Amino acid sequence: MTFDPERVTTVTFDSYSTLVDVDAAENALADRVADPEPVSRLWRARSLEYTFVANQIDAYQPFYEMNRDALQYALDVHDADISQAERDEILVVYHELDVFDDVRDGIEQLRDDGYACYVVLNGNPAMLSSMVQHADIEDLLEDTISADEIRTFKPDAELYRHAAARTGTPIDEIAHVTAGWFDVMGAQHAGMQGVRVDRQATPWEPFDGDPDLTIDSLQELAIALSE
Known part of the structure; x- marks a missing residue:
């Protein structure tokens, strides 16, 4: 697909792997x-898989609970016998993930150029609030939008439509920025332009078309x- 900058008035961002580094959970x-x-990788993969399944079988839980269950599964698979208190200490890291170096300057530039900026993510409100504060971007955002508001996860089109309604923007005037391949596809399916953040030069998924734009930093x- 071809990116059309003239259509864009609002920019929405995913959080995990887009603004903050989930690999720090390791x-x-x-x-x-x-x-x-391997525990960290399985934890992240199962966490996302649980959200995909939850959408299909109407088994919504706040993302923090999904993440907790996924961590327990990963620990069980790898025979890691740790206490509940230690598990809870590990989970806290999702409130304190490291922000990528390009994030604050990139969002600040977009805001200065006149674009309204929002964060839209699967995390429940407490996770979303702590992420924004820890990343030090609260002053640059118009608002934050949680999947918890409508109890459905990405890539369900309803979440992107809800985000468009919350921003007061026609959905085709939104560029959604994310490192998640499924999130790019979900945004495009719902009518947004999908912008893929690829900081590590990884291959794109070989089905269902391409992102409208691929970038390696928010400045890009x-x-x-x-242009």
Whole structure:
């Protein structure tokens, strides 16, 4: 697909892996698990898979609970016997994830260029609030939008339509920025332009078309919108 900057008046952002680095969660496992990398990867994968299944079988839980269950599964698979208190300490890391270096300057540039900026994510309100505060971007955002408001997760089109309604923007005037392949596709399916953040030069998914735009930093999006 081809990105059309003239259509864009509002920019929405995913959070995890887009604004903040979920790989930092591996550090929280390092002191408690012999080999933290596979545990961390399975934790993240199951967390997303649970949201996909929940959408289909009407089994919504707040994302924090999904994430907790996914962590327990990953620990069980790898025979990591840790206490509930230690598990809860690991989960806290999702409130304190490291922000990517380009995020604040990139959003600030977009705001200065006249674009209204929002965060739209699966996380429940407490996770969303702490993420925004820890990333130090609260002053740059118009608002934040949680999947908890309508009890459905990405990539359900209803969440993107809800986000458009909350921003007061026609859905085809929104560019949704995300590192998640399923999130790009969900946004495009709902009528937004899908902007993929790919900081590590990874392959794109080989089905259902391409993102409208692929960037390696939020500054690159500001440049694309100015052209």
